Amino acid sequence: MTAITGECFCGGIGYEIKGSLAPARSCHCSRCRKAFSGAGSAMSRVDPATFTWTRGEELLQTYVNREGAGLGFCRRCGTTLCGLFDGEVTGITLGSLNGDPAVIIGEHIFVASKAGWDEIGGKAPQFDAWPASDGKPLGGSKA
Numbered sequence: 001m002t003a004i005t006g007e008c009f010c011g012g013i014g015y016e017i018k019g020s021l022a023p024a025r026s027c028h029c030s031r032c033r034k035a036f037s038g039a040g041s042a043m044s045r046v047d048p049a050t051f052t053w054t055r056g057e058e059l060l061q062t063y064v065n066r067e068g069a070g071l072g073f074c075r076r077c078g079t080t081l082c083g084l085f086d087g088e089v090t091g092i093t094l095g096s097l098n099g100d101p102a103v104i105i106g107e108h109i110f111v112a113s114k115a116g117w118d119e120i121g122g123k124a125p126q127f128d129a130w131p132a133s134d135g136k137p138l139g140g141s142k143a
């Protein structure tokens, strides 16, 4: 099977993922709206062992919070490419993927705090905040 690839808007940074992508999570909270400059985030979890930067890693800028979770984006064009934890790539933004890697949105979270202009389509389950199964306390992330 061919590897899944992605890149930023300017093309400076490229990556490759071996295997298939898990159903993605879309978070509609106010923080994700800022971080992803849109209706929210759309990110699929990746196993760091299956992920490789194929070019331009020197252009990657990171923004990491106190808990060690962060985002990686292109210093030149601003595309948000990945989620990071402890310096490893643990998530990939669906918007940065090339072609159609056959990934779907598996769930919408923090729907209670979505933007007024955000109309969610599709059949994926919607949660007001964290899904109950997530194990994270409700209100754990101020949305």
Ligand SMILES: [Zn+2]
Pocket (backbone or CB within 6 Å): 008, 009, 010, 011, 012, 013, 074, 075, 076, 077, 078, 079
């Ligand atoms: Zn770029």
Ligand SMILES: [Zn+2]
Pocket (backbone or CB within 6 Å): 027, 028, 029, 030, 031, 032, 033, 041, 110
């Ligand atoms: Zn969020």
